[in-house]
Amino acid sequence: MAAQLLNGLTEGMMLFLIASGLTLIFGITRIVNFAHGSLYMLGAFLAYHLMPMLGGSTVASFASAVLLSAILVGLLGLVFEVLILRRIYGADDLLQLIITLALVLILRDVVKAIWGANDISVPMPASLSGALQIGGTFLPLFQIVAFAVGLVVITLMVSIMRFTRAGVLLRAATDDRGMVALLGINQAWIFSSVFAVGCFLAGLAGALAAPFGNVNYLLDTNIIVMAFVVVVIGGLGSLSGALIAALSVGMVKGLGVIYFPRLSTVLIFLIMAAVLVIRSLGRGAISK
């Protein structure tokens, strides 16, 4: 039970890491980044690739591989934003969606070309592969560490959003982009950096979560769908909403495996549908 609980919490935390980037990007740029799952997948593959180069399965090499993968994915996001995405802000919803879909297809093919179509597995750092005994139950150490890393990222994010000038600008831009532009803030710079940070978070989540399961090129759509669910339940653009939603979804998945194995996934989508429909009841007859 405690183990399943931790399972759910860890999965929820990983979901939050990816969903936070998605919701951050949407909040500022109004772009729904369909490629976010692909960036997560890329992060996982990069970690797999970098770990042996950085000295095998020690904690230090894993940590540096995770960080480096996240940075590389963030840089890729930056390049994509500056070269392509920047040209279509304000264009039709569909075109923005399609541009990110194009990135999904390209990344999937690139990953297949470099690492092949088979499952790969990223080893846990050897010293973290044990279990921690608390009371009578053994809890996998690596999950606890991954969860803790998530907490650190949340703390960092909250402090940046609350206490720095960049955070103030971001919150302002989420509320009213036009007004921020009127204040003489360079919007292009905000958009690029937010997109890069969002991609960094996706890469971080992918690399960090890679040892939990098999990594393959099909990860992209599986993950993006769950990330959408989290972002929608939490409210598009809301970080705290995404955190609550991610942990809840993780718990439903983690506990659902014991109590209603066949229904857990359907239940998550039903919750998402219910949240959307209930929210729509509060609005007028047609809201644009």
Add this chain to the structure above:
Amino acid sequence: MSFEHVQSRWLFAAVSLGLAVAMLMLGPGIALLATEVAIMALFASSLGFLINYGGMVSFGHAAYFGLGAYGFALAAAKLGLPLWLAVVLGPLTAALGAVLFGALCVRLTHIYFAMLTLACSEIVFTVLFQAYDYTGGDNGLTNFMAPRFGLSPQIYAALTVAIVALCIAFLARIVRSPLGLAIQAVGEEPHRAAALGFSPRLVQLVACVIAGTLAGIAGTMYSVFQGNAFPDYAGVGITIDALVMVVIGGVKGFYGGVFGAIIYVLLKTFVSRAFTHWELVIGLILIAVVLIFPTGIAGLLQKLGLSRTARPSGEQHP
């Protein structure tokens, strides 16, 4: 009804008939490919109808494709119904699904609409995947019939082309009807349409059901074509395929879905044969399409004056 309109109707009938007859003369491999193109053309056209005319970008159109396939396959494999009845039940299942999901989804707009359609299609996918006692789960339903009812590839291709042509003619008829104009009006300006006395949600629901049913027909035909059904038929992958087709084909033209399906399926088949990176090629084409000619192939043809059948916009209505 202008002369031009009648003329294009005869032209459409002649081209369709010609294509169907041509199918009978192809080699079996090409006939199979043509069948897939035709089925996907119908599927993409139904999604294109929803996007271009109804202004509704759906992320879950595969739900109806999957329901069409499983409605047919379950009826044939598990209920043991005669095949002709199963073939009718497929699209009917999709239509019922479209009524149910549509009624929920039209309450929302824009990205929220897209997200709810995605949730609906994922529910369908997960149910098909998890209810393995009935659906066979991941293994799908197989070996319950001879693919294509045992027809030769050429005859089935001709049959498919004929059915798809009928469905697309029906869709063209809808687009030009008062209902079609109402769907466009609601798609472009829901508030003004409401002020004119339309019920936006009802009109959108009707559009969803039309598109869902046509997607269901495509799903049933695909299931018959392959002689099987898999949960992936309702998966995000199929929706993405269709979205890509609609965009490559063109988001402003009626035949965008058809053009897109032809290009997409041919690229997928021939590029992947020549070198393995066909998804890379499609991705680059998509970026080029969006950045250079955002109206797609249909829009390009229209710009060059080669096609008169592109979407009638406000000013140049037939």
